[in-house]
Amino acid sequence: xxxxxxxxxxxxxxxxxxxxxxxxxxxxxxxGPTVYSDVHLGNCRTFLTFDLLYRYLTHLGYKVRYVRNxxxxxxxxxxxxxxxxxxxxxxxxxxLEPMEIVQRYTVGFRHVMGLFNMLPPSIEPTATGxxxxxxxxxxxIMEKGLAYEVNGSVYFDxxxxxxxxxNYGELxxxxxxxxxxxxxxxxxxxxxQDEKRxxxxxxxxxxxxPYHIMRWVSPWGEGFPGWHLECSAMSxxxxxxxxxxxxxxxxxxxxxxxxxxxxxxxxxxxxxxRIWLHSNMLTVNGKRMGKSEGNAFLPEELFAxxxxxxxxxxxxxxxxxxxxxxxxxxxLDFSNEALHAAEKGFKRITDAVNLLASLKSGVxxxxxxxxxxxxxxxxxxxxxxxxxAIAHLFEAAKRINSISEGKESVSKExxxxxxxxxxVFLQDVLGIRNENMAAGNEENTVDGLMxxxxxxxxxxxxxxxxxxxxIIRDSLKEVGIQLKDGKEGTGWEKTTS
RNA sequence: GGUGCUGUGGCCGAGUGGCUAGGCUCAGGUCUGCAAAACCUGCUACAGCGGUUCGAAUCCGCUCGGCACCUCCA
Numbered sequence: 001x002x003x004x005x006x007x008x009x010x011x012x013x014x015x016x017x018x019x020x021x022x023x024x025x026x027x028x029x030x031x032g033p034t035v036y037s038d039v040h041l042g043n044c045r046t047f048l049t050f051d052l053l054y055r056y057l058t059h060l061g062y063k064v065r066y067v068r069n070x071x072x073x074x075x076x077x078x079x080x081x082x083x084x085x086x087x088x089x090x091x092x093x094x095x096l097e098p099m100e101i102v103q104r105y106t107v108g109f110r111h112v113m114g115l116f117n118m119l120p121p122s123i124e125p126t127a128t129g130x131x132x133x134x135x136x137x138x139x140x141i142m143e144k145g146l147a148y149e150v151n152g153s154v155y156f157d158x159x160x161x162x163x164x165x166x167n168y169g170e171l172x173x174x175x176x177x178x179x180x181x182x183x184x185x186x187x188x189x190x191x192x193q194d195e196k197r198x199x200x201x202x203x204x205x206x207x208x209x210p211y212h213i214m215r216w217v218s219p220w221g222e223g224f225p226g227w228h229l230e231c232s233a234m235s236x237x238x239x240x241x242x243x244x245x246x247x248x249x250x251x252x253x254x255x256x257x258x259x260x261x262x263x264x265x266x267x268x269x270x271x272x273x274r275i276w277l278h279s280n281m282l283t284v285n286g287k288r289m290g291k292s293e294g295n296a297f298l299p300e301e302l303f304a305x306x307x308x309x310x311x312x313x314x315x316x317x318x319x320x321x322x323x324x325x326x327x328x329x330x331x332l333d334f335s336n337e338a339l340h341a342a343e344k345g346f347k348r349i350t351d352a353v354n355l356l357a358s359l360k361s362g363v364x365x366x367x368x369x370x371x372x373x374x375x376x377x378x379x380x381x382x383x384x385x386x387x388x389a390i391a392h393l394f395e396a397a398k399r400i401n402s403i404s405e406g407k408e409s410v411s412k413e414x415x416x417x418x419x420x421x422x423x424v425f426l427q428d429v430l431g432i433r434n435e436n437m438a439a440g441n442e443e444n445t446v447d448g449l450m451x452x453x454x455x456x457x458x459x460x461x462x463x464x465x466x467x468x469x470x471i472i473r474d475s476l477k478e479v480g481i482q483l484k485d486g487k488e489g490t491g492w493e494k495t496t497s
Numbered sequence: 498g499g500u501g502c503u504g505u506g507g508c509c510g511a512g513u514g515g516c517u518a519g520g521c522u523c524a525g526g527u528c529u530g531c532a533a534a535a536c537c538u539g540c541u542a543c544a545g546c547g548g549u550u551c552g553a554a555u556c557c558g559c560u561c562g563g564c565a566c567c568u569c570c571a
Contacts, residue, residue, distance in 0.1 A: 013501095031571075039571090046571035086569075173500055174567075227569085249571030250502095256570095279571070280502090286563065290570055325520075326510065331503085331564070338509045341521035348520080351535085379511095387511055391519035401536065466530060473532085484534045491534090 003060055007245075008329060008383045010253065010276040011171050015383050018275070020244050026057055026064045027243035029235040029273065031252055032124070034071040035105035036087045039112050040296035041319070041334070042282040042289035046249045048320065049279035049328040049384075051118040051431060053247070056380055059429050067238045068121040069231060070109075072102040072128050073214055073224055085224065088213040098214050102128075112299050115316040117431045123238050127230040131216045134225040134233045137267050138205050138218075146266040150195040152207030152221040156262065158200045165265050171276060172254035176200060202259055204229050228259035235272055236264065246273035250280050279328045284309070286333060297334070314339050317432055321346040324386040324430055345394070350434065352397035353426060355404045356419050362409030367399050369414040373421055386430065396422060454483070454490045 005018040020026045030050045033039055047068075054066050072087065091098040113120070127134075138154050141147040146161050147154050162168045162176055169175055179200045204226035208215035215222045225233075235243065241264070248257060257276065264272040281288045284295045297307055305313030314322075322342035326332040372392060379388035396418070402408035410418075426432045453472060460468040473483050477495070484491040 033571075034569090043571045049571090172566075175500085178499060179567075251566070251570060254500095254566060255568090281565070281571075283564080288565070288570090292570060322509090329502095330510085333509075335509080337521080341509055343521090345520045385511080387520095388518070391511070394519055398536090405536070407536085461530075464530070470531080477533090482533065485529065485532090486535070487528080493534090 003377055003381050005056075005060070005381045006383055007275055007277060009274075010278050016275065018244075020062065021242060021274070024061060024063050026062045026245070027239035028054065028057075028064055028066050028245040028247065029231070029239055029243065030066070030068040030121070030246070031231060031248035031256070032068040032070050033105075033109050034086065035102050035109060036090045037105060037291065038298050039105075039109050040289060040291070040298055041302060042296065043249075044112065044116060044299060044319075045282045045323050045332065046247075046279045047113065047118055048116065048323050050247045050277075051116075052324070052328070052384060052386060052429070053245070053277070054119060054121075055429050055431055056384065059424075065123070065239065066119075066121040067123045067125065067235065069234055070102075070106055070124055070126045071230065072099075072106070072126045073131075073230070085212060085214050091213060099128075102126075115299065115303075116320050117317070117433045119431070125234045125238065127225065127234075128214075130230060130234050130237065131225065133237050134229045135205070135216075135218050137229060137233045137236070137263065138225075140267045141204065141263065144266055147204055148197065149220055152223060153195060153203055154205035154220055154226075155196050155201045156204050156226075156259070156266070157197065158202070158262065159198050161262050161266055165262070167265070167271070168262055169258065171261060172258050174254060174258070202226065202228065202255065204263065228256050229263060231256075232260050232263040232267065232272070235260075236268060241268040241270040241272070243273050245275050245277060247277040247279070250278045253278055280331045282323075283331050283333045285335075288331075289334065309336070310339075311336050314343060318343045318346050321390075321430075321432060325390055327383075327385060327387055329383070346432075349390075349393050349397050349426075350432075352400040353422060355400055356422060359400065359403050359410065359415055359419075361412040361415040363411065364409065365411045365414045366408045367410070369410070369418055372396065373417070376425065380429070389425075389430075393422070393426070450481070450492050454492065457483075458490060 006015040007018050008014065009016050028050070030047070032047075033043055050066075050068075054064055057064050073085065085098075087098050087101050090096075091101045094101070110120075138147065141156065142149070142154065145157075146164075147156050149155075158168060158176065169179070180198065205218060205220055205223055206226060207221055207223045212224070214224055216224060235246065246257070246260075261271045264270060281290075283289060284297070287293060287295060289296050297309075299316070299319075301307040302310065302319060303313050303316060305311070318339065319342075322339055323332065325342060325345070372395065376389050376392045379385040379392060382388070399408060399410075400418075403410050427434075453476070457469045457472040460466075460472070476483060476492070480495050481492055482495045484493065
């Protein structure tokens with residue numbers, strides 16, 4: 001924790017020093033998935049951003065309570081007849097219980113998170129599990145006179161809120177007047193629009209139409225919670241009225257997060273988090289990857305290489321590494337070439353790390369490893385600049401290779417330090433797992449077999465029977481094993497493609 | 498139309514006033530029976546035009562692109 005971490009706060013638009021409200025405890029809330037369809041890679045990028053932050057904070061010694069919700073009471077479909085709930089709609093189409101839909105995609109979501117080596121949050125609350133809390137919040141907001149009921153629905157009174165708090169639009173840089181002016185023309189007519197006192201008002205409780213499957217009893221009749229309410233209710237419940245960090249995708253800034261702030265203020269006189277973090281979009285050919293764009297990659301398609309835009313598959317850790325090579329606030333463009341470059345680079349680093357254990361120390365270091373380490377931290381402390389941190393890892397890889405070849409020397413002290421630090425940083429902070437680690441016993445068997453084959457080939461080479469040695473080498477290559485002849489003998493590895 | 502972000506070498510992608518990341522690709526080399534791998538070396542870019550400055554990719558202005566949000570979306 002002796003590191004000064006700076007994070008870019010979306011409110012205020014500048015990097016601020018991170019100082020928890022109650023150190024060493026940190027409360028972090030992240031908007032999770034809506035479980036009515038498969039997570040795609042764009043979603044994964046956002047969760048990766050906050051996985052990195054969670055890991056880094058933990059690494060620094062903070063005790064983090066990481067809350068990431070599961071939205072299982074789907075948001076309203078904007079174009080559905082009469083505003084249907086997404087999950088309910090999907091359930092109706094597939095003739096399933098809504099909770100079957102929710103279960104299927106929740107399981108899928110967690111599976112994918114696991115493949116990417118994302119740590120599970122401390123709490124993963126569901127919207128449907130917190131209807132009571134949401135109803136309570138609606139009540140409180142109504143008591144403050146900042147919401148009104150019409151025909152069994154409750155709307156948040158944005159105009160009235162603004163008179164009191166004067167901060168609506170602060171996060172997203174929006175002005176209410178403009179929102180009102182823009183809300184009329186060329187907008188789709190949302191269901192219930194005519195019930196609102198003002199077009200900028202939003203529902204915090206919605207009356208369920210007769211065919212709406214997901215519904216709960218409330219003081220205003222049977223209905224379901226509004227689009228933005230769950231995050232306000234659950235963050236308040238688990239992290240308090242004021243907490244440290246709230247994260248989510250850039251696309252949620254408005255209206256979702258703006259509404260969240262307003263609800264929190266209206267209910268509890270506090271806007272919730274101190275710092276808002278927003279991660280940028282993953283793009284494909286410059287266009288945002290999204291469900292509605294039809295260009296979303298499923299993680300499985302990526303791993304298998306079955307997507308039309310891909311020439312081959314890439315492993316989860318390659319993809320993770322690829323994503324970490326871009327800063328979280330920049331858009332990241334997804335392409336074969338970029339992935340391929342990341343795969344090569346990733347291998348370069350892991351190869352060097354695998355050499356660490358076998359390095360021999362010398363009298364003194366030819367390189368300032370202490371400073372190097374502090375530069376890695378400096379990068380991370382600068383708003384989680386993982387690309388720069390990784391650039392430093394490449395520098396380290398270069399040095400490690402030199403040391404390994406005897407061209408450079410490292411002191412005992414430095415060597416012990418990096419033998420500890422580099423794997424820890426890679427695994428604990430960046431969350432990069434060694435994919436080549438097969439199951440223990442099998443690994444030994446394979447190693448033994450490989451050693452046998454290598455010895456046979458080297459005997460052939462010694463006899464200058466290159467025909468035989470090349471057959472061995474080429475046949476191995478066909479089954480995905482690459483031999484590596486070096487000064488100190490022959491090694492091998494599985495090829496990536 | 499409004500708001501915001503952005504335009505970096507063949508590709509990806511850092512960098513915010515001078516010390517000008519990093520990876521991939523490509524070329525040359527070392528090593529090797531030959532390859533592969535590894536290593537070394539090389540490739541010096543910041544959309545255009547103008548301005549500020551001793552000095553700008555970095556600040557300002559204009560022009561031209563691109564993107565995002567304004568509507569469910571991470």
